[in-house]
Amino acid sequence: MQTAGTSLKQRAIGYLVGQARRPRGLVGWANGWMFALRPSNRRRNLWAVSLLDVRPTDRVLEIGFGPGIAIAAFAGRATRGEVFGIDHSRAMVRHAARRNAAAVRAGRVHLAQASVERLPGFGDPLDAVLAVNSAGFWPDPVERLRELRRLLRPAGRIALVSQPRCPGATSDTTARAARELQDMLTQAGFTDIQVETLDLDPPAACVLATSPAS
Numbered sequence: 001m002q003t004a005g006t007s008l009k010q011r012a013i014g015y016l017v018g019q020a021r022r023p024r025g026l027v028g029w030a031n032g033w034m035f036a037l038r039p040s041n042r043r044r045n046l047w048a049v050s051l052l053d054v055r056p057t058d059r060v061l062e063i064g065f066g067p068g069i070a071i072a073a074f075a076g077r078a079t080r081g082e083v084f085g086i087d088h089s090r091a092m093v094r095h096a097a098r099r100n101a102a103a104v105r106a107g108r109v110h111l112a113q114a115s116v117e118r119l120p121g122f123g124d125p126l127d128a129v130l131a132v133n134s135a136g137f138w139p140d141p142v143e144r145l146r147e148l149r150r151l152l153r154p155a156g157r158i159a160l161v162s163q164p165r166c167p168g169a170t171s172d173t174t175a176r177a178a179r180e181l182q183d184m185l186t187q188a189g190f191t192d193i194q195v196e197t198l199d200l201d202p203p204a205a206c207v208l209a210t211s212p213a214s
């Protein structure tokens with residue numbers, strides 16, 4: 001039987017998941033600070049960028065950049081390339097634009113409020129794509145990944161990171177999330193799939209894959 005207490009708890013969890021899916025309003029703005037300051041969030045973002053092995057001339061895209069931690073790390077690596085980011089939350093675009101203001105002014109970082117299901121154009125093919133704790137929110141993620149594969153150059157790289165934030169998440173939850181990401185990437189036509197794990201609580205998994213060369 002559902003008690004008033006459990007229904008309230010479910011509603012609170014639903015609200016928090018909705019805020020993670022698309023942070024908005026004052027709570028969304030506060031969430032942006034939490035995403036940016038939480039040490040495990042920072043570590044998983046910097047780790048994911050390091051795994052993509054970005055070169056100075058690379059053109060990279062992040063989907064669902066939140067407060068823009070990985071965007072800043074990309075900008076520090078792709079010093080002669082370009083960094084693109086989209087996030088459908090206006091609050092997150094404002095956070096990330098403030099964090100990366102100098103690189104945005106210099107025309108090296110381009111941030112847009114857009115959703116992955118309506119991708120804007122990025123000009124020439126991309127070298128790498130990243131999404132950290134975002135792909136789980138996308139509608140029809142396999143179709144989204146097919147579209148992203150078409151934006152990558154042959155042998156371009158993608159990294160999808162998951163650190164489950166549901167109550168009680170363990171290393172098993174992370175392993176399950178990694179398997180789901182692997183399946184989605186395979187169905188979307190990516191190859192050379194590789195899984196790396198970062199020892200956080202719970203662990204973060206990064207699933208790396210390549211767009212086929214032809």
Ligand SMILES: C[S@@+](CC[C@H](N)C(=O)[O-])C[C@H]1O[C@@H](n2cnc3c(N)ncnc32)[C@H](O)[C@@H]1O
Nearest residue numbers: 021022064065066087088089115116132134137
């Ligand atoms: C849990 S937050 C993670 C933020 C950041 N990547 C990090 O690790 O701190 C998920 C982010 O994905 C964005 N997002 C979710 N679904 C999206 C979609 N369909 N298109 C674009 N952005 C999306 C949200 O607005 C939010 O900023």
